[in-house]
Amino acid sequence: MSFGLFLVIGNLREVFILQSVVRQFLLNGDNGAEPDQVLKLPGSAFAVSDASRSMTLRRLWLDTFDWRLYRSGLALEQVSRAGVTELALTGRDGEMLASDRFGRVAGGAGGGGRSRPSWPALLEALPLGPLRDRLGPVVGVRALLPVARAVSTVREARVLNSDEKTVARITVDRMSVTFPAAAAVPAHLAVSALRGYQGQAVKVADLLAEAPGVAEASQSGLEAALAAAGRRPGDYSGKISVRLAPRMPAGAAMVALLTGLFDTLLANVHGTVRDLDTEFLHDLRIAVRRTRSALKLAGDVLPGGIAARFRPEFKWLGDLTTPTRDLDVYLLGYPDMAAGLVAATAEELQPFHAHLERSRAAAQRQLARGLRSARFARLRRDWPDALASAAARPGPTRPSAARLAATRIARAHRRVLRDGGAITPASPPESLHELRKRCKELRYLLEFFGSLYDPGEHWRAVRELKALQDCLGEFQDTQVQREEIRDFAAQMMDQRAAPAATLLAMGEIAAGLAARQQRARGEFTGRFRDFASPAGQSRIRALTGVAAA
Amino acid sequence: MKIFATYNIKGGVGKTAAAVNLSYLAAQDGYRVLLWDLDAQAAASFLFRIKPRVKGGGKALIRGTRTIDDAIKATDFDGLDLLPADFTYRNLDLVLDAGKKPQQRLGSLLAPLSGEYDVVFLDCPPGISLLSESVLNAADTLLVPLIPTTLSVRTLDQLTDFIGGLDGSRPQILAFFSMLDRRKRLHREISEQLPAKRQDVAATAIPAISLIEQMSVQRAPVTAFAPRSAAARRYAELWAEARERAGLPQLSGSSSMP
Numbered sequence: 001m002s003f004g005l006f007l008v009i010g011n012l013r014e015v016f017i018l019q020s021v022v023r024q025f026l027l028n029g030d031n032g033a034e035p036d037q038v039l040k041l042p043g044s045a046f047a048v049s050d051a052s053r054s055m056t057l058r059r060l061w062l063d064t065f066d067w068r069l070y071r072s073g074l075a076l077e078q079v080s081r082a083g084v085t086e087l088a089l090t091g092r093d094g095e096m097l098a099s100d101r102f103g104r105v106a107g108g109a110g111g112g113g114r115s116r117p118s119w120p121a122l123l124e125a126l127p128l129g130p131l132r133d134r135l136g137p138v139v140g141v142r143a144l145l146p147v148a149r150a151v152s153t154v155r156e157a158r159v160l161n162s163d164e165k166t167v168a169r170i171t172v173d174r175m176s177v178t179f180p181a182a183a184a185v186p187a188h189l190a191v192s193a194l195r196g197y198q199g200q201a202v203k204v205a206d207l208l209a210e211a212p213g214v215a216e217a218s219q220s221g222l223e224a225a226l227a228a229a230g231r232r233p234g235d236y237s238g239k240i241s242v243r244l245a246p247r248m249p250a251g252a253a254m255v256a257l258l259t260g261l262f263d264t265l266l267a268n269v270h271g272t273v274r275d276l277d278t279e280f281l282h283d284l285r286i287a288v289r290r291t292r293s294a295l296k297l298a299g300d301v302l303p304g305g306i307a308a309r310f311r312p313e314f315k316w317l318g319d320l321t322t323p324t325r326d327l328d329v330y331l332l333g334y335p336d337m338a339a340g341l342v343a344a345t346a347e348e349l350q351p352f353h354a355h356l357e358r359s360r361a362a363a364q365r366q367l368a369r370g371l372r373s374a375r376f377a378r379l380r381r382d383w384p385d386a387l388a389s390a391a392a393r394p395g396p397t398r399p400s401a402a403r404l405a406a407t408r409i410a411r412a413h414r415r416v417l418r419d420g421g422a423i424t425p426a427s428p429p430e431s432l433h434e435l436r437k438r439c440k441e442l443r444y445l446l447e448f449f450g451s452l453y454d455p456g457e458h459w460r461a462v463r464e465l466k467a468l469q470d471c472l473g474e475f476q477d478t479q480v481q482r483e484e485i486r487d488f489a490a491q492m493m494d495q496r497a498a499p500a501a502t503l504l505a506m507g508e509i510a511a512g513l514a515a516r517q518q519r520a521r522g523e524f525t526g527r528f529r530d531f532a533s534p535a536g537q538s539r540i541r542a543l544t545g546v547a548a549a
Numbered sequence: 550m551k552i553f554a555t556y557n558i559k560g561g562v563g564k565t566a567a568a569v570n571l572s573y574l575a576a577q578d579g580y581r582v583l584l585w586d587l588d589a590q591a592a593a594s595f596l597f598r599i600k601p602r603v604k605g606g607g608k609a610l611i612r613g614t615r616t617i618d619d620a621i622k623a624t625d626f627d628g629l630d631l632l633p634a635d636f637t638y639r640n641l642d643l644v645l646d647a648g649k650k651p652q653q654r655l656g657s658l659l660a661p662l663s664g665e666y667d668v669v670f671l672d673c674p675p676g677i678s679l680l681s682e683s684v685l686n687a688a689d690t691l692l693v694p695l696i697p698t699t700l701s702v703r704t705l706d707q708l709t710d711f712i713g714g715l716d717g718s719r720p721q722i723l724a725f726f727s728m729l730d731r732r733k734r735l736h737r738e739i740s741e742q743l744p745a746k747r748q749d750v751a752a753t754a755i756p757a758i759s760l761i762e763q764m765s766v767q768r769a770p771v772t773a774f775a776p777r778s779a780a781a782r783r784y785a786e787l788w789a790e791a792r793e794r795a796g797l798p799q800l801s802g803s804s805s806m807p
Contacts, residue, residue: 196622
């Protein structure tokens, strides 16, 4: 594990002075250990040069809100000093994968004069190059946000042999974390070897290891900064993480689930209001939909009519978020749509893009207003109160969570089989839309109660459902988008923002959507047959059967 | 990778001082530099405080039973590594003679390092030997320090003739006046006239200054411990000439920390 410290020195050259780190240590100041004392390597044949070099660096670590870099074993660190900023991506062992340089740099090479992105920023804010290429598949549409900031004062001491030749370097990094909370981090020592003096550096490291107050460092710089500030990397995930016990009362299980969902919802409000990236809204909507489904499908086990009281509020919240998300879906798919044009050109479609952007900006303002409204503030206050009071009131111990899960999943499963089985090639699109909702309900129930089941069996049960849902989703989304593009065309005509060529291009897009929808419809029969097959049915029944026992 | 060699048949003319200072300046420019101390007297190794010892001796290096890579030591200066001298280097002629194509041996030993270093300096022992032939063969640029006397000009002519008669690749010569004593009329005249007449003599002359002798006390290049001294400035000018002759681009400059 490396501390991942990069030093930007001088003009074009970068010196990664920890490139041959032998060992790393933390100096625990509580034991009275002072770097100056420890660095003297008392009782050894080595001398340590007083002529040390020192510099102060501003450090900033970036990741997506859902820690995509951290989860992939990557760390993105921005180091600034004297107007020069380096952005470096390192791997699990601190190895440099890609970097970019900004700011005051002499000459043209290496990004001279470019200003660094101001964070948070989407990937598009980074210049084209290896760093952006490397980040792209991991970061996707998410914004890079500061997750920790620190100031490091780095001092380098040289360890000398009897000829006063440098045989090792000890880098002392005193880091103060300034964000997410102010905190001091124990001084970090790294022993690095000079070429040809590996053995001596190992000896120096052994001496240090035995010094009082010195402990082997096991954390990366980011981990140390976050730990000092009281935050854990990877602490957000949009997935349901509540662990339920089969025998716990159903009411308590639902309170736990809903509490977890509301935490996720709230975690995404800030990013949605500030419009940092499209995934905040997406995760927020999923939390709302899950909450609505939970209240609808199992809200009856909550005391005191809570479900009935709050269902309209969550419906309002869901509806509030729909226009922006629909436009996001359009805009995210736009590059592919434009690239797929055959008769029309991408330039001809451009006014449509402009219209989407304008519409989205308006929808986003509306959404942000809603999330700052008194109604949402009330929901924010009252819903956790209601859940807390439900948790405080010991309700009936029956049914158990496992029983609730078994009965509700079985019921939702039956509904999917019934509605799906009734669909024929002549059925209207609405019937597929309804079936999609039933599938979603089943899926959510499987997710809510996933912690009760064996992960392998759970995955197998969900697999065919997921394939069916993908097909229904494609059918429904293309249906909605077809209807929307007609509305967009009408709006653009009204606003005199629709040249004929653009309308023709939009017509081609609509035709493409219709073809996709037809394809999805064609695939539906097969997907449903797999889901409804005896084997498919038994996989879901096996789950609930075990849980209910 | 560009290979420079400091060479003269005579000893005590400032070969090592030039090799040590120019290699330091090249590293300061941002080049990745290796200095090979080929002289069994080990003056360059001493100046960088590195023990003049190579495991297996010169024989193992020349024969390739040990890779050069293993013997390289970092100096205290960023970007500058040293391949130390060894007392067994005094027998390098015999080792070279025992192998195949001795004149090309040094070049083929250095070739694998081309990805790791931009610039190599060879600090050669005085004399004409199989080793010096191998050095002449490997080097792109021969840096020849000359004491400004009539005799040393003859030496340069002899060297030029000798190189002209060599088979294979031949280095370009860049001679420069060393240990220049401005109080001596002959020194002044020769050092002023010759560079104007001859392409292969550098415009820069290195003066005889006690500060350069101080290097053995300080055990560091004068360009490092007294970078603003007259001696250091002359070496910087000489490096600029050598760099241009060798066709190396000027990098962005010093990488020193404040």
